Amino acid sequence: MATSSALPVRAWRRVWSGTGSRHLLLALLGLLAVIVYVEAASDFRNLQFAAFGYLGIAAGGLTVLTGLNGQLSLGHGAFMAIGAYTTALFLDDGSPVVPLLGVLVVATLVTVLAGALIGAAAARLHGPYIAGATLALAVGVPGIALHFSDTLGGEQGLGVVAPPVPVWLLDLDYFFTGRDLTPSRYLSYVVWVCLIVTFVLLANLSRSRVGRRWRAVRDDDVAAEVAGIHLGRARVSAFVVSTACAGLAGAVMALVVRLTAPGGYTLTLSLTLLTAVVLGGLGSLWGALIGAGLLSYLPQLATNVGESLGLDQTRAAELAPLVYGAVMIAVILLAPTGIAGAVRALRARRTARAERPPPQTTESTVQQGEMSR
Amino acid sequence: MSAAVSTDGRETGTALDIRGLTTTYGAVRALDDVSFAVPSGRITAVLGANGAGKTTLLRTISGLVPATSGTVALGSHDLSRTPAERMPGLGLAHVPEGRGVITEMTVEENLRLGGLGRRTGTEPVPLERVFDLFQVLGERRHGVAHQLSGGERQMLVIGRALMASPTVLLLDEPSLGLAPRIVAQILDLLGGLARDEGLTVLLVEQNARSALSVADRGVVLSLGRVVADESAATLAGDDQLRHAYLGF
Numbered sequence: 001m002a003t004s005s006a007l008p009v010r011a012w013r014r015v016w017s018g019t020g021s022r023h024l025l026l027a028l029l030g031l032l033a034v035i036v037y038v039e040a041a042s043d044f045r046n047l048q049f050a051a052f053g054y055l056g057i058a059a060g061g062l063t064v065l066t067g068l069n070g071q072l073s074l075g076h077g078a079f080m081a082i083g084a085y086t087t088a089l090f091l092d093d094g095s096p097v098v099p100l101l102g103v104l105v106v107a108t109l110v111t112v113l114a115g116a117l118i119g120a121a122a123a124r125l126h127g128p129y130i131a132g133a134t135l136a137l138a139v140g141v142p143g144i145a146l147h148f149s150d151t152l153g154g155e156q157g158l159g160v161v162a163p164p165v166p167v168w169l170l171d172l173d174y175f176f177t178g179r180d181l182t183p184s185r186y187l188s189y190v191v192w193v194c195l196i197v198t199f200v201l202l203a204n205l206s207r208s209r210v211g212r213r214w215r216a217v218r219d220d221d222v223a224a225e226v227a228g229i230h231l232g233r234a235r236v237s238a239f240v241v242s243t244a245c246a247g248l249a250g251a252v253m254a255l256v257v258r259l260t261a262p263g264g265y266t267l268t269l270s271l272t273l274l275t276a277v278v279l280g281g282l283g284s285l286w287g288a289l290i291g292a293g294l295l296s297y298l299p300q301l302a303t304n305v306g307e308s309l310g311l312d313q314t315r316a317a318e319l320a321p322l323v324y325g326a327v328m329i330a331v332i333l334l335a336p337t338g339i340a341g342a343v344r345a346l347r348a349r350r351t352a353r354a355e356r357p358p359p360q361t362t363e364s365t366v367q368q369g370e371m372s373r
Numbered sequence: 374m375s376a377a378v379s380t381d382g383r384e385t386g387t388a389l390d391i392r393g394l395t396t397t398y399g400a401v402r403a404l405d406d407v408s409f410a411v412p413s414g415r416i417t418a419v420l421g422a423n424g425a426g427k428t429t430l431l432r433t434i435s436g437l438v439p440a441t442s443g444t445v446a447l448g449s450h451d452l453s454r455t456p457a458e459r460m461p462g463l464g465l466a467h468v469p470e471g472r473g474v475i476t477e478m479t480v481e482e483n484l485r486l487g488g489l490g491r492r493t494g495t496e497p498v499p500l501e502r503v504f505d506l507f508q509v510l511g512e513r514r515h516g517v518a519h520q521l522s523g524g525e526r527q528m529l530v531i532g533r534a535l536m537a538s539p540t541v542l543l544l545d546e547p548s549l550g551l552a553p554r555i556v557a558q559i560l561d562l563l564g565g566l567a568r569d570e571g572l573t574v575l576l577v578e579q580n581a582r583s584a585l586s587v588a589d590r591g592v593v594l595s596l597g598r599v600v601a602d603e604s605a606a607t608l609a610g611d612d613q614l615r616h617a618y619l620g621f
Contacts, residue, residue, distance in 0.1 A: 212478065212482055212486055212489070213489065215477060215478060216475050219475045219476060219478075220473045220474075220475060222437060222473060223469065223474070223530075224475075224486075225437065225457040225458050226435055226437070226460065226461070226466070226467040226468075226534075227461065227490055227533065227537070228458050228459070228461035228462060228489055228491075228537065229458055229489065230456075230458045
C-alpha cells in the first residue's frame with residue numbers, strides 16, 4: 001500500500017526535478033489558466049489581457065538581456081516597432097498571402113536580423129555606452145516610418161487587419177463552450193500561446209550552457225573569457241534572443257492594437273519595458289511577467305480606486321501615474337532586487353530556517369547534563 | 374621542445390617558452406623584454422614586489438592583455454597572437470587574481486563553466502574528479518557560490534580551471550586574503566598535481582617564502598624585467614636577492 005501511494009509522489013518528483021519537464025508542466029498549467037481566464041473574461045478584459053501578454057513577451061526578452069547578460073537596452077521599443085511594421089506590411093488589407101503563424105515567424109526573423117546587426121556593434125560597447133546606442137535606436141527608428149511615409153504610412157501608420165479565426169478553432173471552442181469565439185478572445189489566445197512558447201524557450205535557454213555563458217559574462221567577463229567563452233558571441237547571442245522576443249511582441253501587439261504607428265513605439269515604450277523588468281526583478285521570467293502585469297493593470301486599478309473614493313474621472317485617471325510612481329519607489333526601497341528577487345530571498349530565508357537544528361529546550365539540556373554526569 | 378633542469382636534477386621539457394615579451398600600457402612598459410622557459414610538469418614561481426609586472430605577465434600569456442612584442446610558445450602555438458577565449462582549448466588555464474567566482478551560480482554550475490572550453494581532443498572531466506581534490510566543494514555542490522568562504526572560492530576557481538583539462542595552469546596570487554593553513558593546503562595540492570599528473574604551474578605569488586617552498590623554479594621580476602631565473606632552492610638561499618627583491 002505504502003509503495004503504491006509513494007508512486008505518484010516519486011513520479012511528480014521526477015517530473016519536477018528535470019528542467020525541461022518542469023518547464024513543460026508549468027507551461028501546461030499556464031495554458032490551462034489562460035483558457036479559463038480567456039473564456040470567463042469579457043472582450044474588453046481579453047484585450048487588456050492580450051496587452052499584458054505582449055508586454056510580457058517583450059519584458060521576458062529584455063530580462064534575459066539585462067538581467068542574465070548585463071546589457072542595458074533602452075531601445076527595445078524600436079525592435080517591437082520592427083516586428084509590428086513587418087506584420088502590418090503583411091496584414092494591411094485583410095487578405096494575407098501568408099498564414100498568421102508565417103507572418104509572426106517572418107516578423108520575428110526580420111527583427112532578429114536587425115538585432116544581430118545592432119548587437120554585433122553593441123557587443124563592443126559596455127554599460128552606459130550600450131544604453132546610449134540603444135537609446136539612439138529608440139529615438140531614431142520611429143522616424144524611419146515618417147521618412148518612408150509612402151510605404152510605412154507616416155504619422156498615421158498602417159492599419160492591421162487580423163486574419164479571421166480559423167474554422168477548426170471556432171468549432172473546437174464552440175464544442176467546449178457552446179458559444180462563438182470572438183476576435184478579441186482569439187487574439188488573446190494568440191498572444192498568450194506566443195508568450196507561453198517564448199517563456200518555455202527562454203527558461204530552457206537560461207538553464208542551458210548558453211544561459212551559463214550569459215551569466216558568466218554578466219558577472220565576471222575576465223573569468224568568462226579565461227573559461228573559454230567568446231565575450232562578443234555571448235553578448236550578440238543574448239541580444240539576438242532578446243530582440244527576437246521584442247519582434248514577436250511587436251507583431252502580436254500590431255494584431256491586438258490593429259494599428260502600427262510611430263507614436264506607439266516611442267522611447268516611453270522602451271522605458272516602460274525596462275521599468276517592468278526592474279519592478280519584477282532583473283533576470284527572472286516570473287519577474288518580467290509580474291512587472292508586465294503591474295504595468296497593464298495598475299493604472300486601471302488606481303483609476304477605479306480613485307473613482308470609488310469619489311474622485312471625478314479625470315482626477316481618478318491622474319491618480320494612475322502617482323500610484324505607479326509610489327509602487328516603483330516602494331519596490332526600490334523595500335525590494336531592491338524586484339518583486340521576484342524579494343520572493344526568492346524570502347524562500348531562501350525560510351529554507352535556511354527550516355534546515356537549522358531546533359534550539360535545545362531547558363529540559364533536554366538538563367537531561368543531557370545529567371547524562372554527561 | 375627544449376630542455377630545462379628542475380630542482381630534482383631531472384631534465385624536463387619546456388611547456389611555455391617566453392621570448393622577448395613586452396607589454397605596454399600607454400607609455401608605461403609593464404613587461405620589458407621578458408624571456409624565460411617554464412619547465413613542463415613543474416611549478417615555476419613568479420616573484421617580485423608590487424608593480425613588478427607579475428599579473429601583467431600572466432594576463433599577457435593568457436591573452437587578456439595584448440603583447441606589444443615577443444612570443445609565448447605553447448608547443449607549436451604562439452599564444453601572443455591568440456585570443457583569450459581560445460586558450461583553454463589549447464590547454465592553458467588561467468586563474469586570475471581576485472578569484473573570479475560567478476557568485477550567483479552554484480558550485481556545480483561554476484565547475485561546468487570550466488568544462489565548456491576544455492582542451493581540444495580531451496574527454497569531459499567528471500565533476501567527481503574535482504570533488505575528490507576538494508571535498509568541501511562536493512559537500513556544497515548545489516550551494517550558491519556567494520555562500521563560500523574565501524578559501525573555498527579559491528578551491529572552486531582552481532577546480533573550474535582543472536575542468537578544462539589544462540596542461541599549463543597560470544595561477545595569480547592564490548594566497549590573497551587566505552589563512553596560512555588554507556594557503557598551505559592549496560600549495561600542497563598544486564605540488565601534487567605537478568608531481569603526480571605532470572601539470573605545469575606558473576604561480577604568481579606575493580608570499581615568496583610560501584611560493585618557493587612548493588616551486589621547482591623561480592623567476593624574479595623587477596620593474597617588468599627578469600632579474601633572476603633560478604631553481605627555487607638557489608633563490609631561497611641567495612640572501613642578497615631575497616633581501617633586495619623578495620623581502621624575507
